[in-house]
Structures are given as structure tokens and as C-alpha cells.
Amino acid sequence: MSKTYAIGIDYGTESGRAVLVDLADGMEVADHVTEYPHGVIDERLPGSGVRLEHDWALQHPGDYLEVLRRSVPEVIRRSGVQPEEVIGIGIDFTACTMLPVDASGAPLCFDPSLQANPHSWVKLWKHHAAQAEASRINEVAAARGEAFLPRYGGKISSEWMLAKAWQILNEAPDLYERTDLFLEAADWVVYQLTGRIARNSCTAGYKANWHKREGYPDSAFFKALDPRLEPLAATKLRGGIFPLGTRAGTLTEAMAAQTGLRPGTAVAVGNVDAHAAVPGVGVVTPGKLVMAMGTSICHMLLGTEEKHIEGMCGVVEDGIIPGYLGYEAGQSAVGDIFAWYVEQGVPAYVRDAAAQEGTGIHEWLERRAAAYRPGETGLLALDWWNGNRSVLVDTDLTGLIVGYTLQTKPEEVYRALLEATAFGTRKIIEAFQDGGVPVEQLYACGGLPQRNRLLMQIYADVTNREIKIADSKQTPALGAAMFGAVAAGSAAGGYDSIVDAAQRMARVREETFKPIPAHVAVYDQLYAEYNRLHDYFGRGASDVMKRLKALREAALH
Numbered sequence: 001m002s003k004t005y006a007i008g009i010d011y012g013t014e015s016g017r018a019v020l021v022d023l024a025d026g027m028e029v030a031d032h033v034t035e036y037p038h039g040v041i042d043e044r045l046p047g048s049g050v051r052l053e054h055d056w057a058l059q060h061p062g063d064y065l066e067v068l069r070r071s072v073p074e075v076i077r078r079s080g081v082q083p084e085e086v087i088g089i090g091i092d093f094t095a096c097t098m099l100p101v102d103a104s105g106a107p108l109c110f111d112p113s114l115q116a117n118p119h120s121w122v123k124l125w126k127h128h129a130a131q132a133e134a135s136r137i138n139e140v141a142a143a144r145g146e147a148f149l150p151r152y153g154g155k156i157s158s159e160w161m162l163a164k165a166w167q168i169l170n171e172a173p174d175l176y177e178r179t180d181l182f183l184e185a186a187d188w189v190v191y192q193l194t195g196r197i198a199r200n201s202c203t204a205g206y207k208a209n210w211h212k213r214e215g216y217p218d219s220a221f222f223k224a225l226d227p228r229l230e231p232l233a234a235t236k237l238r239g240g241i242f243p244l245g246t247r248a249g250t251l252t253e254a255m256a257a258q259t260g261l262r263p264g265t266a267v268a269v270g271n272v273d274a275h276a277a278v279p280g281v282g283v284v285t286p287g288k289l290v291m292a293m294g295t296s297i298c299h300m301l302l303g304t305e306e307k308h309i310e311g312m313c314g315v316v317e318d319g320i321i322p323g324y325l326g327y328e329a330g331q332s333a334v335g336d337i338f339a340w341y342v343e344q345g346v347p348a349y350v351r352d353a354a355a356q357e358g359t360g361i362h363e364w365l366e367r368r369a370a371a372y373r374p375g376e377t378g379l380l381a382l383d384w385w386n387g388n389r390s391v392l393v394d395t396d397l398t399g400l401i402v403g404y405t406l407q408t409k410p411e412e413v414y415r416a417l418l419e420a421t422a423f424g425t426r427k428i429i430e431a432f433q434d435g436g437v438p439v440e441q442l443y444a445c446g447g448l449p450q451r452n453r454l455l456m457q458i459y460a461d462v463t464n465r466e467i468k469i470a471d472s473k474q475t476p477a478l479g480a481a482m483f484g485a486v487a488a489g490s491a492a493g494g495y496d497s498i499v500d501a502a503q504r505m506a507r508v509r510e511e512t513f514k515p516i517p518a519h520v521a522v523y524d525q526l527y528a529e530y531n532r533l534h535d536y537f538g539r540g541a542s543d544v545m546k547r548l549k550a551l552r553e554a555a556l557h
């Protein structure tokens, strides 16, 4: 049989990345990145210029179609592969990135009469303006003893489907009524590719509290939240929910014309970006924690028993790899924190110096920060610039740096921010361990391990564990392509299971990052201090972060 290939498309926070991979060995024959033309919409709406409130984060669904139009034809062109040799397509997406669509499946923000309403647009995963709804969901679910709540660490996040849908109902009831379905962007893109709406069980499980046997929370629970929500599951969340690797459908004629692929090419149901990365890095058995390190970090772990761990983003049966429980935890901002400092925090002389040296600002800071020993900066930070996802699940918490002096340098601040995110990951690893879900090995993938060696060494030192690094530059997209090959099936030259695909296609680098004992000893002391600050500011000893946020809101209105 001639060679066969699959295309995986990873929709990240800032860009969409397509890879065309050889199904015999997973080699990435070509890849292409399309930056979203509208990026992250967090200040004003495109067109109308309507100003957005704080904590809002939207996207333009048309940008997702641009990724299909630009990156798919480009990977075909660059690869030299014939379209008929591409037998499957898979996509993964940030989640919960949700949008309201009308009865034709069109986003409400495509309707000119609705474009000036922020609620008609895509709510990106990092949209945190539904915290009030999330807090109310948690109160009611806890009071009712809802069985689903412990599976999500005891708290539902404002980043997820139920809180976001309820915010739309509360703030734009007319638009809520005009909504036929709330869809994950992953499922909406698959709908664009196939003409069929097929919800995937991964985003439903982790982001909409759906359970393989119990389904969504029952209508009595929704009614207890708000009588208007009672029919939510049967109406705006309705539709079949399918396991990962299921063939959602085949490429339509129209999409074949736009992408350069053959009509009838198999398309897998969508997936979550971090979850697709797990088989992409070759992890298909328990005990191996995969860190998808980018704008955020998602911590993915397989297990065999259902354990309820504080602040987990969910434990879902078959959620990552069929046959296992899939655990997810995370940190809402990691790369985003470094971006904030590089864009908003460094003094002009750093920009000028980096420009003169012909390097990026990250690289300028990294090189100088690497010259410091652990503890030498005298700084300690809490990595909550975009709230805390795990283990506190509270988007009203904010960032903190302790230890500034008149001599503090930018590279010292940069190092403290890198270290703080490592402490946040150690907190999550210890929560898994203490909760009875073993973590034996660490794997890292995503954009950060490829860009910042100091960061990875600090993670090895802080966690005192060796870290394996994905060989792929686009691990989530590789994983998505593997699911595309499963949707095509072995008879077509694909695979009949994601485990079979992973065994043939996934790879890690020979090089790993190993802990340095002298560093570990100091970081153990710093982590103890991090824990004290974590509990003081995060568990109610002081609500100063929330009071400051309330004063900010009051000043704005």
C-alpha cells in the first residue's frame, strides 16, 4: 500500500497550527502556523468598537476558518503529498472555548444585528467574567450534594460551559433565546468540515460536566440554579456525544475545495488541545504526568481508580485514552505571565539592549536569569496573574511578588516568575500524589519547552524529577492527526486505536532535564515559603486580593 498521511490542526490561544504527518512513523512532513487575524479580543469588539469589561476574552470564529484556508493548503504544498494520500483529519482546540449558534449552525456574531453584543462572540477558554455564575453553581451543587461536583475537585470553573452559558442568560436573555445551540469551538470547526454536528466526549466531560453514564447534571439542578436553565441540557446542549477517535463525518465538497483535500476524507470528532497532546507524546498508560506548556499549563494524568482531588479540572472516564480515567489539572496563566512581563514590565533599556544584540527579550532575560543560583534573587511570586485554576479554582485571585528592593533587576523578576509557575506545578503534583493518583514520570510538550531551557531546568529542580520532552514541535497537532488516522481506520491505512497509533507515531527526545541536587535543596525551602503565601492569600486568611479587585470594579463604574 502506498504511504498514507493525516493532518492534525491544533487551535491554540494565539494561533492555529497544522501538521501533515506520515502514518508509518509520525514524522512531521510539513507544518504551518496561522496567527489568528483578530488574536484574543479582550479590549474592544471588532467593527463596533464596543469596549469589553475586565476579565473578558473573546475570539472571532472566522479566524478559525482562516486556519483551514491557509494552513491546510500550505502543508499539502510544502509536503508534496497527493491529497488522496491524506486519509484523515483531526483537530484539537483550547477549551472551554464556546460559541452560540443559530439553527443553521452559524455563529450569532456573524449576524450584523448582533455583532455589537459581546455575548454573540466566541468566549475563549480564558474568559473569566462568569465567576459570579460559577460561584453560584458551586454553592447550589454543594448544597444539593450533586454527585458530579467531587469529580471536578469540588468546584466548577468560570472558564467552563455552564458558567459561560448562564452569564449569557443573565446579561443577554434575548440573545440566549436566539441561541439554538452552545457549541465548543472544536465541535463547530468539525461541523464546518463535515456539515455534521458531533459533540466530542472530551470537551463535554471536562468542560460541561457530562458523564459517560449519567449524562449532564439533571434538569432539577439547572432549575435550582435558575428556572430558565431547566431545559438547558435537552435544548441548547442537545446532540450526540461521541468518544475520541470517532469518525464525525467526511470532508464536504465545499471544504475540500477550500483546503485542497479530497471530498470524503475522514474527519475525527474534536478534542481538547492538552488531551490530544497525551498520545502525541506517547503516553497511553497511568503514572505519567504530561504538562502541555503554553499560554497556560494543563497537567494530564491517566489513572485506574476514580479519586477526588482538590481543585482538579475533572476526572473523566475515557477522557484522554479509552479504558482509563483521565485526570486534568492546570494553571490558567504561565506563558501569559511571561508575556505580560516582557510586554508591560521590562524597562526600555532591556528592549534596546535586546534589539542591539539581535535577540528577543525573552532570550535576553533568560540568558541573564540563568546566571543566578536558586534563592539569589531574594524574590518569591504567586503565579496568579490570571487567577488560580488548580488547586484553588478561583479566578478572583491575582498575582504577587515579594522581596523587591532598590537593587532588583528585570532578569531577577523574570526568574522569579519562571520559578513561581514551577511551584504552582509542584502544588498540583503533590495534590495528585497525596490524593492517591500516582505520578511516576514527567513529560513536557507545547511551545514553552522548545523556547526556554532555563524554565525546564527550573521545573526539574523544583519538582526534583527528570523531565522528558516531546520530540514534536506541535505535539497537540500530532495527537490530533493520530485521532484523524483512527477515524480513517486501518483498512484505509490508518489505525484502529489511538494506542496503536501512539506506539508507531509518538516520540520523545533523547535529551531530558534532570534535577540538580544543590538546586533542589534551596527550592524545597522556597517552596515552603510559596506554600505559606499560597494558603494565606488563597484560602481566606487574607482576602486582600478580592478586596482590591472589588475596589477596581467600583472605580470603573
Ligand SMILES: Nc1ncnc2c1ncn2[C@@H]1O[C@H](COP(=O)(O)OP(=O)(O)O)[C@@H](O)[C@H]1O
Residues within 6 Å of the ligand: 012, 013, 014, 015, 293, 294, 295, 296, 334, 335, 336, 337, 338, 339, 362, 363, 446, 447, 448, 451, 452
Ligand atoms: N522564550 C520564551 N520563554 C517563555 N515563554 C515564551 C517564550 N516565547 C513565547 N513564550 C510564551 O509562550 C506562549 C505561547 O505558547 P504556545 O504553546 O506556542 O501557544 P498556545 O498557548 O497558544 O498553545 C505565550 O504565552 C508566550 O508568551
Ligand SMILES: O=C(CO)[C@@H](O)[C@@H](O)COP(=O)(O)O
Residues within 6 Å of the ligand: 012, 013, 014, 093, 094, 095, 096, 125, 206, 272, 273, 274, 292, 293, 294, 295, 296, 297, 298, 328, 330, 332
Ligand atoms: O483549558 C485547557 C484544556 O483543558 C486549554 O485549552 C487552555 O488552558 C489553553 O491552553 P493553551 O495554553 O493555549 O495551550
